[in-house]
Structures are given as structure tokens and as C-alpha cells.
Amino acid sequence: MKIKVKVYSCYQRTYTPVCNRILKLLYGDNINSNDVTIEIEDTSENNTKNIQAQRRVTNNSVYKGRIIRIYENDVLKHIVGMSNTNYDEDRKYEFLQGQSNKETSKYGEDDYHANTYLKQGINQIFKFYFENKETADLNFYLLDTDKDVNYPNNLYNSLSYRELETIGFKVLNISDIDFSEYEEQCNSRINHNNLKFASFNKYLRDIAYISNRNSGNVPSFLQCDEVESIDEDGDSRFMTEKYTYIFKSLSAQQYDSLLKCWCLKVLADKEGTKIEFKLGKQYFDYSSDERRIAEELSQPVKEIFDLANLNIEYTTTEEFMNEKRKADNMYLRYKESNKIRNQTLFRNNIRKKGIPTECAICGNDDVNMLDAAHLWEVYQIKDSTQKQINNFIKVNNLQEIIKNSSEYSGDLFYKKYYLVNSGDNGIWLCKNHHKQFDLNYYCFDSEYGKIIFKFADQATATNFRNELKTNGLSKEILTPLTKSFLRMRQLDKQI
Ligand SMILES: [Zn+2]
Structure with missing residues (x-):
């Protein structure tokens, strides 16, 4: 030859x-x-x-x-x-x-x-x-x-x-x-x-770690359409229907996006999961990068997206505003029925934060078995006075962010809805560790995220310790706002 x-x-x-x-x-x-x-x-x-x-x-x-x-x-x-x-x-x-x-x-x-x-x-x-x-x-x-x-x-x-x-x-x-x-x-x-990569979620997990290290420049996020089902024990479970990967395109970042989208598609196809790609600079807070973010991919990179069968949708400002209106309408429906917990919104906000989709205690990464757990609990926020809520917002400099998120941002109910469903108010836990968390068997200290053990029963405590993957919440999870939410939980539970 x-x-x-x-x-x-x-x-x-x-x-x-x-x-x-x-x-x-x-x-x-x-x-x-x-x-x-x-x-x-x-x-x-x-x-x-x-x-x-x-x-x-x-x-x-x-x-x-x-x-x-x-x-x-x-x-x-x-x-x-x-x-x-x-x-x-x-x-x-x-x-x-x-x-x-x-x-x-x-x-x-x-x-x-x-x-x-x-x-x-x-x-x-x-x-x-x-x-x-x-x-x-x-x-x-x-x-x-x-x-x-x-x-x-x-x-x-x-x-x-x-x-x-x-x-x-x-x-x-x-x-x-x-x-x-x-x-x-x-x-x-x-x-x-x-x-x-062994699975879609394991890949996402590593991207999350790496993007977080690329500080101040979260390049993309994943949204998920889910259906909720209730099993015989009354536990709710969210099954993934479709993912949407939303990214922006800085001049050099589009090569990176190309590889990410392609890799996500290959893994999603393997698992029979549906995924779509959306380029939308409107979704990002891009004060310093604004001029470098393109509305569209450059033609040579777009050509490869097409050849690799990665269909991208482009978000126009009008569509983005429509989605905002939809979110407002959903809020009105929740307000009407006096519900402030919107679990789908909450789960997507945690995804948007880009933390690994795995139990913060044992590392279980079966996405369909993971609960989004509240730190400052729903009933605690619901029962808070106007003064407590406004004070929390002020201390954490959330005024502008909440104001820009909805036309109803002045309502006390909206502020509570925003806080309950904030991605910073949540962590992923498996069913078992979620239950124990809610029963106050353990908590995390609000400064370093270390686990505080509160088990009364020695056997359960030993079991728990054996399943531990880490000593507490990682730096990625423990943002300043997350620390604040944790402090509120501890105040209420007197930890
Ligand atoms: Zn767990």
C-alpha cells in the first residue's frame, strides 16, 4: 500500500x-x-x-x-x-x-x-x-x-x-x-x-464547573421543559421533555459554542433526549461585552452548525419580550391561586445558575430523581412581613434585578414569588437527602457551607456520614446570595 x-x-x-x-x-x-x-x-x-x-x-x-x-x-x-x-x-x-x-x-x-x-x-x-x-x-x-x-x-x-x-x-x-x-x-x-463523556448530565456537570471558573462570563445556560408526575408515595417527579441550550456569541466564543452544542447533541441523541439550540443575546447581562456579541453566528461557523445538523434558532427582541410577557401571565395565574412556589421556574433558575445537577450530599446524578430543594423555605417566605422581605432585598442589592424582571415587581406577592423561585435559593438533592433536609436532620452553615449534623438517632447519622460525597456546599453553589438565603433558613430554624 x-x-x-x-x-x-x-x-x-x-x-x-x-x-x-x-x-x-x-x-x-x-x-x-x-x-x-x-x-x-x-x-x-x-x-x-x-x-x-x-x-x-x-x-x-x-x-x-x-x-x-x-x-x-x-x-x-x-x-x-x-x-x-x-x-x-x-x-x-x-x-x-x-x-x-x-x-x-x-x-x-x-x-x-x-x-x-x-x-x-x-x-x-x-x-x-x-x-x-x-x-x-x-x-x-x-x-x-x-x-x-x-x-x-x-x-x-x-x-x-x-x-x-x-x-x-x-x-x-x-x-x-x-x-x-x-x-x-x-x-x-x-x-x-x-x-x-458517559452521559449528558456528566458533561453538563463539568461544563458547570469550568464555566464558573471563567468568572463573570457565564457563556450559556440550559432550560428544561419538564412534566411533573406524582408517584404512589405522593412524591413529585419531573421528567425531562426537552432541553433548550441558550447561548450568546462573542467573536471567538462561537467556536466554543460549536463544540459544546455538537457534543450536547451527540449525548442527547444517545439518551433519546430532545435538545434545541437558541442564540439569544437578549438573555444575558452583557454590559461590557455588548458590542462584541453578535446577533447571529458568522457565516463560516453557521455553515458547520448546518453540516452537523445542529439547528439553531435566533431570538429576536420581540420574541424575548413575548417570553417575558408569558412569564408575567404565569405569575398572574399563580397570584390568583395564591401560590408562590413555581417549581418548574425554580428548577430552571437553578439550572441557569449553572451548578452541577447532582445531589449536593451524595452526588447522585440521575436527573429524574433530583429535587430542587429550597434553602429559605417556601412557607417561611410566605409568612414574612413586608418589612422583612424589603429588608432582605435591600441588604442583597436585588432592587434593580427584581425591578427589571417584571412589570409587577412592585407587588409584595411578586417579591415573594421572585425570592421563592430564585436559583440562588436552591440546591439539588436526591429524594432521600431532601427529606432529611426538610426534617432538619442536617443543615449547612451559611458562611462556608459546611454540613451541620443534627441527627438525634445515631444509626441514621452514621448512614448519612457514609453516603457523604463532600463536606458541604461547593464554592460554585455558595454565592453571596445563597449565603443570605441560608442565613434566613437558620434564623427561622434557630440553628
Ligand atoms: Zn443524595
Whole structure:
């Protein structure tokens, strides 16, 4: 079998040194070096263009970019998408030749921004794959893993490799990657031989941890349409009908959104769960980023969404206002029947907060078995006086937020409805631990979230301790507002 590796000339100095390793990773030892040729495809067009310009050229829709193509007997069999690199030998060469620009002199100096190393521009690799998927598969190869730099191993990129593997692409040199930061930060054990996410919820859980660390910039959230059913014990259970993943699009973030949506879709399809994607900047508080958030995805990224069958809806301001009106109408219905607990709203608000969907005590992550548990309890809020409610709102600077959330925000009933159903007033608990929480067998201290044991019965206490996954609420859950809600619970229960 004749094997031909094709490399574009604008990348020849950077990519040819790793071609043999790539072949080894793809074929093992079943390859005779006499049968291998490496062909450099000229992109210079009579030397009229510098390296950067050559890389941008597309000709007959073929992108002269981060792709190595491997042919078996002249049939394209493997596409290898390359990471970006901060050790770009071709640009260094060009710089030494005197065709310099400022950027080329940065060879190897700066750390790479998380989004730049792998994801930026990845749509072009996917595009080439979709055009050739009849005969070829798509793999990835990570550069710079032999250098003394951290970016190939950092949290954000590690997540991307797992996303690629979950979608069904292989990262050839994944064994070069040290996942210890990922494991430490996400509190998640990884099977290094199988990096695919095991379930939709386990993936969401890790995204939640990682987004929370990207402080002040929650890039997206998940909404869920559920149906409530009551079992023979009178317990309510919410079954998922459909998820909607709502995201905004900053210029570089759209590559990230592409991978996230694709990975979510693959996992949802596997579990038979319905998911839709919605781009809606109206949903986000984006004071500083406003100008950079697009109404739509850029055309090249949108093209890949289409090719991967990820249908995105775009939210117009009018639709957003309609949803707000719907929420107001729902509030009026609740007010009429004197109910302030809106469990569906509450559950979605907790999702919006982006905390892991798992029991805060034992870690059970079966989504259909999880209850959204109130911290400041519904009846306590309902019984509070106007003065107590207003004071809570004032102390926590919620005036503006509540005012912007509804035209009925002046009603005392609305304020109570808002607080009862606030995502910060809730945690996920399994049925068992929810019951024990409501029976006041245990609580969390409002400063550090540590579990306070209040069991009267020794056997139940020992059982409880054995099931504990953590010592208390994580930092992600324990926002300043959540601490306030917890304080109110403790005041009422005299803890
Ligand atoms: Zn539990």
C-alpha cells in the first residue's frame, strides 16, 4: 500500500517534523517507510504572498490550513486537524528571511489564550472533513506537547479534547496530555482510555464547573421543559421533555459554542433526549461585552452548525419580550391561586445558575430523581412581613434585578414569588437527602457551607456520614446570595 502525506507549503516547516509520529499513531508498526512519501503542495503562487496570506487562501473551497491529508493508494483516508502553535517554524523562517511582521517575532514567547490553541478556526477543519467524509475520517494532533508550556494541558483545552472524542473524532496524541488540572478542578475521575463523556448530565456537570471558573462570563445556560408526575408515595417527579441550550456569541466564543452544542447533541441523541439550540443575546447581562456579541453566528461557523445538523434558532427582541410577557401571565395565574412556589421556574433558575445537577450530599446524578430543594423555605417566605422581605432585598442589592424582571415587581406577592423561585435559593438533592433536609436532620452553615449534623438517632447519622460525597456546599453553589438565603433558613430554624 502506497501512503502519501500531503502538507501545504505554508505549514511545511511546522508540520513535516511530526508527520512520522502521526503515521505511527495511525498505523502502528504496520507501515513500511519505503512506501511513504511526503508531498509538499505549493501554496505560494510565485512567492507573491506571505505565510499568513497563503494560509487564508481558499481555492475551490479547499482551505490551505491546519490540515494534513493522508492518502492510501491515492484515496484520501485520514484528515488530521492540527492545533495552532506558538512555535510556528514557518513564520519564524519567514521572519529570519527578513519578511517580518511584529507577530512572527513572538515565536514561542507568549502563553496561548485558551481559545486560540485548538478551537480558533476549527470550523475550517470540520468543513474540509464534511467535504471528504465519504472516504476519510477526521483525527486531531496537538502540537507543542513536548514544549515546556502548559496550554495543551489546561482545563479549557482538556475539555475540548473530551468534546471531540465524544462527538466521535480521535485526538491521536492524547496520551501526551496531563489531565491532572482537569481532574482536580472538575472533581471528576477520567478514564484515560476512554475520554468520551458517559452521559449528558456528566458533561453538563463539568461544563458547570469550568464555566464558573471563567468568572463573570457565564457563556450559556440550559432550560428544561419538564412534566411533573406524582408517584404512589405522593412524591413529585419531573421528567425531562426537552432541553433548550441558550447561548450568546462573542467573536471567538462561537467556536466554543460549536463544540459544546455538537457534543450536547451527540449525548442527547444517545439518551433519546430532545435538545434545541437558541442564540439569544437578549438573555444575558452583557454590559461590557455588548458590542462584541453578535446577533447571529458568522457565516463560516453557521455553515458547520448546518453540516452537523445542529439547528439553531435566533431570538429576536420581540420574541424575548413575548417570553417575558408569558412569564408575567404565569405569575398572574399563580397570584390568583395564591401560590408562590413555581417549581418548574425554580428548577430552571437553578439550572441557569449553572451548578452541577447532582445531589449536593451524595452526588447522585440521575436527573429524574433530583429535587430542587429550597434553602429559605417556601412557607417561611410566605409568612414574612413586608418589612422583612424589603429588608432582605435591600441588604442583597436585588432592587434593580427584581425591578427589571417584571412589570409587577412592585407587588409584595411578586417579591415573594421572585425570592421563592430564585436559583440562588436552591440546591439539588436526591429524594432521600431532601427529606432529611426538610426534617432538619442536617443543615449547612451559611458562611462556608459546611454540613451541620443534627441527627438525634445515631444509626441514621452514621448512614448519612457514609453516603457523604463532600463536606458541604461547593464554592460554585455558595454565592453571596445563597449565603443570605441560608442565613434566613437558620434564623427561622434557630440553628
Ligand atoms: Zn443524595
